Amino acid sequence: MVNYNPKTWIALILHSYSRHVLKTMLPAILVMAIFTGVSCYIILDYFELKPSEFPGTTTVHSLLGIVLGLFLVFRTNSAYDRWWEGRRQWGGVVNSSRNLALKLNAYLSADNQEDRAWFARMIPNFVFAMKEHLRAGVKIGELDVNEAEASALEKVEHKPNKISAMLYSKVNQLYKANVLTGDQLINLDKELKDLIDLIGACERIKNTPIPYSYSMFIKKFIFIYIVTLPFGFVITFEYFTIPTVMLVSYVLLSVELIAEEIEDPFGKDINDLPTDELAKRIKKNIHEIMR
Template identity: 30%
Template structure:
């Protein structure tokens, strides 16, 4: 996610960082070259009359604008739902940590140390779960990072799980069951703690649904082909009206259409590492900081910072 301070309108107009032009300039350049060649051909051979009229392009532009608008709305809905789900993850993680510290309480004084260790272990496993969840959404290896939160034996046991974060939640549930047997958790509080784990599972399921169900590929291919064909053919239909300004008009229209197409494609998958994707590293670090402070730890990691104005 791009994080930039407020700047002037002029500087924003000419800023390249975060601009979709970085991804589309090759396509636009190709169209401008074609447009320039077509313009030169018509200009150098006045006897050649354009065989296309602007009317088909006007009709196609309307339909293409509707298609692009629908596709981008769907892509942004996926992006925003992903952000809402991670907002729920922030809240439920804080709630669960608070519940562990408040509802897990020993009945015997000699259990105080064991209970304190239990609280720390469960909350550290919750932090590990959040990081493993992020890695699952980004298809990266979670194990090097999990070494800071889990014992080697537990990490080895997790390797048999294809869904590592769910395996961590299973272990947390097992820890809660042991606490119930030790009578550190009452029969009234155990369902409350279990409800938080259920909420985490629900959030993860929602994010996995977004990741596993992209916008239909056939629709994406159709949009790509329509945009490319329209922009390449456009000079043939507008030269008769704009003459030598044909490359300029083609530049403006192709920048708009190629840009909208590329933006929709980028935010369709909100959990990746593109500049405009969700800053999952920063959100995960925020959760870790909050949970470590709930444990009253004095040394906590610093907030995740943006690199070149991009917060990952």
């Protein structure tokens, strides 16, 4: 995620991300430029068609542009809603992990360094496992675990669930050993439950894209719109149709590209959530609380 000042117009306009988007879309824009150039040559030079013979008009595309704009607004809003919902869930992870650590810090005596150190490792481990679980998969080497814990985690597919089970087992063990009271056990259960609820909400966002029909037809409408643009503009703009079509293609394709990027906010793209930084911050906070 990029940290930026929204008031610096020039810096935003010239930001490297604009070049990244342009580089990604450049093949499609060049194809449209060639297609438009060939269409202009055939209509204007080869057949030498005149307005009376080939009455191109921008009216149809103006009307279609309104409909396409509504589709793109829906597409952008739905993608941003998913991004913001993901941020809200990760805000919940920050709060629940801190609350769990604060309660354990209060319940466990300073003499019980072994258990305090164990929770100081495993709570951040859950967050790091959650972060990678929402990507390509958890790497055991990134977690602060011993050999036995690593072996147990390697045997399961859903590693955050396993770490949560370890946390539950440890809390129950402390309750049976009379280190924790029944009331304290109930208080800790809420925070442990919240962690599972939060990762479930993030999995819902990741595994449920927008309906296929919306995505398919939006792409179809964009394609049809920009492919037919040369025939609507060529008589009016002549060879200036080429840069016009390139500009319109850049605008429409960039909106769709950004929507595709932010609808899955848990990856490593420039617009995705800063889950790496959040996980490190949580780990630092937990260690400060439990030391």
